[in-house]
């Protein structure tokens with residue numbers, strides 16, 4: 001059930017009319033539903049009830065402190081990819097003992113901070129990273145818990161920019177080289193082998209690539225066990241898709257049934273790293289039409305949000321539904337919904353059949369994941385504000401940036 005629905009001819013977030021939010025906080029504004037965030041986490045977690053598991057929310061999808069804090073309160077762990085994400089999630093009350101650290105380029109400083117915090121595991125992606133981690137841990141007199149991200153060479157059937165488990169990808173270690181790396185790690189003084197992980201891609205809508213990758217992974221886990229290397233956990237990554245348009249995303253119950261069957265009776269704890277699935281549907285980007293600019297070839301609706309606020313359409317040709325907050329009757333036509341940024345690639349939606357007038361509010365749907373977290377200040381545009389709706393209450397969880405802040409870190413030459 002969506003927490004964004006029409007009531008009395010107007011789109012609401014839970015119990016609050018979006019026009020009231022626009023009036024109070026201005027536009028563009030990201031609007032999240034607390035109930036949607038909480039229910040998606042609970043649904044994911046409950047799908048694996050009864051088997052030892054930990055959900056590590058991939059915070060790159062939406063890293064607002066209030067969002068992280070909501071998940072932390074529900075017992076969530078976190079998947080981080082930088083020292084910045086580590087600091088953020090600790091500031092939000094995340095439990096370090098439930099943090100896994102992914103990413104191909106961890107710096108020494110990032111490793112030190114994560115070791116000092118006492119994270120659950122480093123998801124190591126290369127032999128060079130393993131050597132660096134061993135050295136850093138030795139210096140700090142720590143033993144670094146490690147997992148290797150293996151690359152199962154499975155096609156996730158998604159956009160090439162977000163497919164990560166193919167042989168050509170920069171991610172993970174080669175499947176056939178993994179046993180050798182595990183043996184090497186087992187001999188190192190300052191690391192402790194804990195687990196294994198995969199992440200094959202994002203916005204995956206079929207279950208088969210997951211099954212194929214999990215079966216391959218289990219074969220490797222058993223081979224390692226026979227070699228005397230027993231793993232405490234298996235991390236299956238994230239990637240479950242959502243419906244933006246007409247996709248048929250993998251249902252959580254089918255996914256969980258498949259995983260439960262494959263892992264029945266096994267000793268390893270399961271870790272998951274969902275990002276989009278927990279937050280994507282829980283947010284909209286609220287924007288106002290500034291001008292209508294009908295043309296001879298195309299009709300443009302110029303709105304106050306742009307590619308710097310929501311990059312997905314420009315970067316991946318991603319399709320997001322656009323709904324008028326108060327649908328009007330009248331002259332319907334196919335609009336290009338574009339922002340004010342000086343690039344022809346600055347569009348939020350193309351060819352949308354709508355009746356519009358200047359001043360209308362639009363909600364860009366399913367913008368809770370990789371919306372605000374990928375935003376920028378391109379064209380010196382202050383970033384949008386973010387609010388969380390909780391029933392009839394609205395909480396400002398990130399105020400709009402002020403223009404002066406955009407260049408406050410810069411200096412003139414003497």
Ligand code: LLP
Nearest residue numbers: 058102199202203238239273274275276370
């Ligand atoms: N784990 C790892 C190691 C990842 O790299 C990612 C996402 C996730 C988990 C979470 O994946 P999810 O469950 O959200 O699919 N900006 C793109 C998506 C990039 C995903 C990068 N890695 C987009 O807007 O579609």
